[in-house]
Amino acid sequence: MIKSFENYLVYEKRYSPHTILSYKNDIQQFSEYIEKVYNIYNLLEVDHYMIRSWLVDLMQKKMTTKTINRKFSTLRTFFLFLKRENKIKTNPTKKVIAPKIGKRLPSIIQKKEINDLLGNTWFSNNFFGVRDKTIIVILYNTGMRRAELINLKDNDFD
Structure with a gap:
């Protein structure tokens, strides 16, 4: 059964x-767990x-949520394979909800860092230098996203 799953991962x-090695390890760990806790070998x-x-x-x-979700994804793929091969009637992963991954907060630039950047001689006084400096000032002062800045039109300004 594991060998046919491995072939499925390789060839299909x-x-x-x-x-594939990660998938095999995850299934092995799960198998050892159910043997130890539930005395189930199949x-x-x-x-x-x-x-x-x-x-x-x-x-x-204390495994990370990301690691746990990866291992759960392995089981989901494995049991979907077994269902497809008519080895099981129902997929047991269907009733399990994966743990939620917390979103990271974006890092922010400090006022001193932005002042150092804008005061630096990085920006020339030609069109491109003034444009680049203006882009940074708009992004910093408004908190707008890059995509929002890209989509600005002339009539968006007073």
């Missing part, structure tokens, strides 16, 4: 050897409670 999905007997339990166990071991 065309995943890299590194990705992955065809897995239910969504076991998967959820494993994810909680990984969280308790």
